Amino acid sequence: MRILVSGASVAGPVLAHWLTRYGFSVTVVERAPAPRRTGGHAVDLFRPAMDISEKMGVLPYIEERATDTRRLTVHQEGSSRRPVRADLSKIFGAASERHVEIMRDELSEIYYDATRDDVEYVFGDSITAISPAGEVRFEHAPPRRFDLVVGADGLHSNVRRLVFGAESGFSAFIGAYLGVLSLPNASDVDGELLMHVGVGRTVGMYGAQHLGEARALFLFRSERELDYHHRDVPRQKDLLRGAFAGMHAEVDRWLDELDRTPAFYFDSITQLRMDTWSRGRVTLVGDAGYCPGAAVGGSTSLAVLGAYVLAGELARADGDHERAFPAYERAMAEHVRGSRAVALSAAKTLIPTSRLGVRGLAQGVRLISALPAGPSRALLRLTTKSGRLYDSVRVEDYAPTPGAAPARPST
Structure with missing residues (x-):
């Protein structure tokens, strides 16, 4: 049975790994000309994604590439108060008993390296049409027929657009x-997250010794959707400058790098809300089908879990998509709803809407860090939805497969 997966970031390679293990023939097509090996931002892998990565045999390589961010310093905009310093590992530990932070592109590289010998990867191409019978046309390659097609191509999914319609509808x-x-990394930041928090805007800068550079992540509120094209990078940089102008001299120095940065990303924090992720021979996985909100909803862990569940349900149904796709959607529905709720709550906390919210964020960080592990975990579970979500997910065992041999380390 031949399955085409669009997208080689996170969900695509994870899905390809498990489909191959279950005996399916998999092709992954990716618009980028080569695997992405630079840029991106830190993402969190919580318990279910950690468990799945361990089953894949790649967890040691993920842990080797962890950012190992352990300390947090929070500055409150416009306040004379001393910055709050906290043990970040305790805050993450309060949210989940099993967690690692890693750069997204390094994670993608690890998953790709684990599958490249067993999966056909086609870079520098994309899908232009999908027929109900599975005939697929590409920008460059000749047409091919596949039994199933999976869109794992992110929030702005090309597969979703072709099969379900314009993104604005979802x-x-x-x-x-x-x-x-x-x-x-001029400040020689290693294992520390430096944050500046103000009303409607938050920025953090972090680095890790193995990266050789630092990343700055900016979050800001807007009452309306901003007018820009998703490929107009100069316009996006101007919007970012305007949103953070005058926040702090340190933030201004970070913004000065916009004209020199080798890697830049800008997008709205958007949720996808679809009644179904499947139509005929086509289904969606990860952000392509149920993005809860970049940077605030645990979308990377959700994508890994969704890819694993989709492959497992296809194996359980012997490739019958009419049984597998509904089962996949049923299995993921509760997790998707929970991640959406987490995203809304996290966005409100991380980007405060008032001075009281700014102070509350700083004091909450200080309190969780000061408490012993048990009470801090209990406090977070009482006050947020995230603490209840991640550790409640249990990874099901699907069709038995040979033991996962350790994948080659990424290079």
């Missing part, structure tokens, strides 16, 4: 934007 803007840039 997206829900949650009132915030995200920007990420790479910059020199």
